[in-house]
Amino acid sequence: MVTPPRARPSYGIDQPNLVVGLGAAAFILVMFGVFLAGGTGATASGFGPYVAGLVCLLGSLAMIVGSLRGKPRLWRQVLDRQELRGDETALDAGTGRGLVAVELARRLPDGHVDAVDIWRGRDQTGNSREAAQLNLEVTGTAERVALHRADLREPLPFPDGHFDLVAVSLTLRSLPLRGERDEATRELTRVLKPGGRLIVVDTARTAEYESVLRALDLDDVVRSGPWLSIYPPARVVTARKPGRTSTRTSGKR
Template identity: 45%
Template structure:
């Protein structure tokens, strides 16, 4: 599993459930050609294909897609090369390791509480292994910490990045606290990048109230997941900068 998904399988329970639903639909479809069912259910091949495609898409994204996307995301920030970077909900170091390659004179710290239902093999040791594999081990460190109570001083980092993490806080008040903490630890003029699958307008409203200049960007990928989730997901990316004063 680690060799196949060095940065983890995203949301393993979701992938499992999609695969099981697909198999169940295929089973009903196959049984419709026998006399074993008391009724005939037509059209089960379509939900079977939809569930199966969803599982395949998540597997592909975990193995290939998110590695490509992380570079596209980080390209949206302007790098000097000496920044102090904070990765919120770093998982297995997807953004942290990539950011470390862009700051040869800086340092990247990843924080997480390592929930395994969010990412397979989630843990600080996985971040260290990936950082070593990509040759940036000396510039990447981790802290076990809740994003709602970051263990860093005010205005102490130059850039904050986060990918598919803040939505895992299930109440709006908690998400607002996490956004406030991000705003607190960023230095004036510091950069922000939040890529997430839900609640982006809420994040944007909170940050704009704190004076941030922001752009909310959506693309075809977001439209795909919005359609396949019947509107439950609304992926996008917030890119912004903290005011100088």
């Protein structure tokens, strides 16, 4: 039987092992609570494990809702503030199944988006180049987006000063070593045009990225407060490469 093409994009769930681990921990804790209560329901002795189990369950559900709803909403809001002309060049570094590349391409009808990844399965459910390509096709953005296999721990396959906008979503945290994250951040700024804008969204280490960007002498370095639509809450770090203004930004950061 031929499977009909999907009408809507599907971007998967981030950190699936953690989501499943929290769900499993919730189940085990509730069973432990039942055991402590002697199979009679919620008594004082079973109360602690029930509460801990509920916390784990809520954490797991919040991560699922954050991936499916909160993250797309966050990126739409962040990109809508960028006052793009529509003909810019943009990079989505660590694109996964292509959410940010699609949102960029929708705002750049006369522009071009490059999207790079190594497509690690443990970072996102169904993570693959093919899944990203399918999402580009169902959203009608495929002709403006090029996917590339490239590792952020190595030099990027783009010349200096190539992009007006570089976006990184929940990806720098995947690099375990501080030196790797610093080097990746340097590469991301190398490929930015003078006046170009870098936007990093992450749930961890955003103070570190902020200080690296300041040390690299980028202008307008701003780290937002926590966005609670993603769990754990995410922060947005924005910065501009010194030089001629390439994109403008408006509104709250």
